[in-house]
Structures are given as structure tokens and as C-alpha cells.
Amino acid sequence: MKKEQVVHCQFSVWYPIFKKLTIKSLILPLPQNVIDYLLDDGTLVVSGSDHNTQRTQTNSSDSDGEEDIQWSDDETTTTVTAPEFPEFTCKVLEAINALGGRVFPKLNWSAPRDANWIALNSSLQCQSLSDIFLLFKSSDFITHDLTQPFVQCSDLDSPDPVINYELVLRKWSELIPGGEFRCFVKENKLIGISQRDYTQYYQHVCVQEQQICQAIQDFFSQHIQYNFLDEDFVLDVYRDSRGKVWLIDLNPFGEVTDSLLFTWDELTSGNSLSANQDEGETAQQQEGPAFRYTTSEVTVQPSPCLSYRIPRDFVDLSTGEDAYKLIDFLKLKRSQQEDGEEEEEEEEEEEEARQ
Template identity: 75%
Template structure:
């Protein structure tokens, strides 16, 4: 697509601002749309927990009796030392209380992001968590979480302005079994729904092709009745879930209108400039994977081998692999112990 000089000016004028990113924090939009989304609990993150997430040391994880103490070989290779897992008793109690209140299984995230790039490290290969140690393991392994903590205003056009103060929070959402083929990303510009993309665009879901019209109408009705003009900004992106049996639509997440958010089957040039999106029709432009031929690799595949472990090929930092393997063993032992307790 060729972008004209005028369109380039439109891109600059519509660039994402820090205030818009700030408005897309979970604790800002959740009270507004609480009735239309999944039940959640928001807990302030203590400074020492934030420091622990950002510590690029071992993968020792608190909150597990198996991980209370782990052996780590020091850099001199001539002796062993015990690494004591950090403990956060007050915060631990708050998290466990919240998990129990939400039914025992939760989906964790920070102010903006969930650790989707780290599900490779979980025993069940999902973001389903039932303990603090599982949450911490995901967060310590996620580049998305690190980005939230260190570069939340990346790609904002007003870099010369001071960063807004951020109070970091752990968000625990009641676990819900969502079918990936029911998730859609919606792009809103000037309070108008201009584009909808299949969320998991790497897969082909036949029901989307068969139900295209009903899906489009359900999402558009939901937006018009529940979302439009209710948010703090005119430009934003929302993720929704449509139950294919009941036809009901739920709000899943809300994101900034800019490069920090994946544009999926669109490009940000199209979305910002018009570029044909929503211009040739009355309703939003709806795009989805139409056949097996167009199936693509998942963008999260690049995160399956952490950068720390890539150092193994050069002989660097091999001890992180040892810590990781010990931690996986501890997880398996925990799971086995719980199965035995349940049997009795």
C-alpha cells in the first residue's frame, strides 16, 4: 500500500500518547466494564516483589515448600552455596486468599500484559495458575511482564513528556475455558469500530466462516450498547470473546491504539490512515483466516527458548538451566504430592 504525504501526517497526528497507555491499565477500565467481563481481583505489587521480578538472577521461586532452599554452584566452580528463596508472607497470604475467592484457578497478568510468552515453562503449558509459585515462575520467565515493568510507554509519540506515575498491580482473573476460535480483536478509532480481526489468526476455524455475519453483528451490537462512548479515550483496542452457543459477547481486555498492541491481520498504517479499512462498507472490516492454506506459525514460538538458555550454545550462564530443571522437578513433586493427598 502506498502512503501519501497527507496520510503520513495522519499517522503522526494519531500517534499513541502516554495518557492513552495509562488509561488502558486493567485497574482503570475494569471498574467501568465490570459487568461485561470476567470476575477479577486486583492486588498492589509490593516494591520488593517488583525487584524480584526484575532480578536477572536464578529462577528460585518463593511460595513453595520444595523451593525453600535450592543448591546453586557459584561462579568460581569450586564450591556450592545455598540460595534462599525470597519470601513475601503478607503478599502471599493476599494472593492465596484471592485465588480461593476466585474458585482456586486464576489467569494472572500485570497492569497491561499477561505472560503469554512464558506458557512453555508451565507444567500444563497454559496460564492457568493455582498457586503463587506458578504465578511467579511465569512472570520471571516473561519478556512481556518485563516490558510492562520497564518500558510501558514504548512507541509513544510524546517521549519528551514525563512518564505518568504507575502503581503496579497483580491482576488475578477467574479461570475460564475460552475457545481460541471465539476471541476477536476490535480496533476503535474516534469511537467508531473500524476493524475486527480473528485473535488466533494462526489457525483456521471453520465456524468463523460459517457464522461470519452473526459474529459480526454480535460484536457490533455489544460495542454499540456496552462500550461505545463509555471509555476514557476515542481510540483504543478491545479483545472480546463470543460464546458460539449462546451468542453472548464478553469483554476480555482493553489495549492502546498503537504499535505496542499487535495489529494481527491488519497493519497499523491501514488502521491509522484509513487505507481502505472500513471505508468501502458501512460496518467494520472483519478479517479472519479463511482456509488451512493460510495458517501461520504462532508469533509466540520465538519465545519458547528463553534468551538465558540460548547462552548455553556459547557456554555462558549454564547454571540457569540447572536452576530451571530443579524447579521443574519441584513442580512435578508438588503435583504428585497433591494427587496423593487427594486420593486419601
């Protein structure tokens, strides 16, 4: 995978080409001060200047309980106030309204899929910039886009292309996970299709295997093949309840993209791919792409994003990566201990009084 391929898979590059085939979206350039704010590790306070929400999220040192904690040796503790971006906030709200009031947010490549657990609605559905910031600031996938978009490229020695960061707002659409498929395209040929949510068994996929595979192949050959800037890429599609296929996303053909029920070794080896192994099919028996899906309840697996659900603070503490967090944590522990000791003393006094 070359850096150029990653550049081509940015939303603002592929969207104009395939606009009619996908969900309506708007792209806003991300101002540098917003990028800085998103990358600022110390601030998990979410700017709340837009009127759609009053919520704020704070890290341990600035939590609501701050007044209860006696900072005995640090009188200079300051409350972190969230920076505000009035002009950008206005543009974002305008765009959200133009898209029907509820949006799915992304950066140039990624959505904050690893952070949905932190949102109050446990979803990526956003109605305000505060909702978006909360997800973005909690997401490793977003940080990856901002800090190392070319990390797995083979031409690492060549200079990094300039990236203009963008906030992508997509009209919120209730997509049923069983209708989502990832398609692997090599040399402009559709070689493999994988159920996207491979953690679940969907009976309808099993029953309609042929129709699904055919619908995706038709969609690919009619609308996508030879129309993209590269000949190797990964295409995410959605087949709705009426059988119509939609484009959801385009991704680089390489390890940064999850190969789901295939492996990258298989996909790049040049050998024909087989469909679901447990059906005993061989590569020779099939024509067209290999179609893989979860074939029974037995093979159901845990959701891959579950591992992201540890609060960042715990990770930082356990690896000792953020010294300030460690200091905050120790202060908190000490004040808890002192509270505990005070309580014990009170209990002893009460006990004595009772005797």
C-alpha cells in the same frame, strides 16, 4: 499513541468501568520487594512458601545436579534461596480461593503469554503464587510492563506518569480460541475486527461471519462506545457458545498492540478498510467494520509465541549478555569434559584388563 492512552489501558483503570461485561477479577497492589524479585535476573528460583505447591525451578548453576558437579576453583558457590513474601502470599491465596481456586494472572497490561511453555501444565492457569512467579519471571511481556511501558509512545519527551504496579487475578475461564476477536476503535468508531487466533482456520467463523460481526457491533454500540476514557483503543472480545459477547481486555491503539490481520499503517491511514482481501471485497462495498479472519487451512501460520520458547539462558549465552551465565556454562562444560575424560580412562583400563 500518547502515554496517557497507555495509562488508561491499565487493568485497574478500565475494569471498574466495564466490570459487568468481563470476567470476574481481583487486583492486588504489587509490593516493591516483589517487583524487585521479579526483575532480578539472576534468580529463577521460585519462591515456594505457599502450600499449594512444592515445585521449584532453578537455573543451570543451581540445578539438582549441583552435587554431581565438582566446582574445583570456586568454594564460595552459594545456593540461592528464594525470597519469601508471607503477607503477600497470604493475600494472593485468599484472592485465588475467592475466584474459585484457579486464576489467569496479569500485570497492569500484560499476561505472560510468552511463558506458558515453561509451566508444568503448559498453560497460564495458576493455583498458587509460585505458579504465578514462575510464569512472570520467565516472561518478556511482563518485563516489558515493568521496565518500558511507554516505549512506543509519541510523547516520549514528556515525563513518565507514575505507575502503581498491580497483580491482576482473573477467574480462570475456558475460552475457545475461535471465539476471540480483536476490535480496533478509532474516534469512537469500530473500524476493524480481526480473528484473534489468526494462526488457525475456524470453519464456524467463516459460516457465521455475519452473525459474529453483528453481535460484536451491537456489543460495542450498546456497552463500549463513548464509555471509555479515550476515543482510540483496541478491544478484545469473546463470543461464547450461546452467542453472548464478553469483554476480555482493552489495549492501546498503537504498535504495542498486535494488529493481527491488519497492519498499523492500514489502521491509522484514515482510508476505509477492506474485509478479507481474498474475497475480492472493496472498501466501498461494505458498511460498518472490516471483518478479517483466516479463510482456509492454506493460510494457517505458526503461533506467534513459538519464537519465545527458547530458554532465556541460551539467548543470554549466545549474545554474551550475562557474563555470570557464561561462566556457569563454561564451568559446566569443563566438568563434563573432565567426566568424559575420566570415563575414557576407565574404559581404557577395562579394555586393558580384558586383554
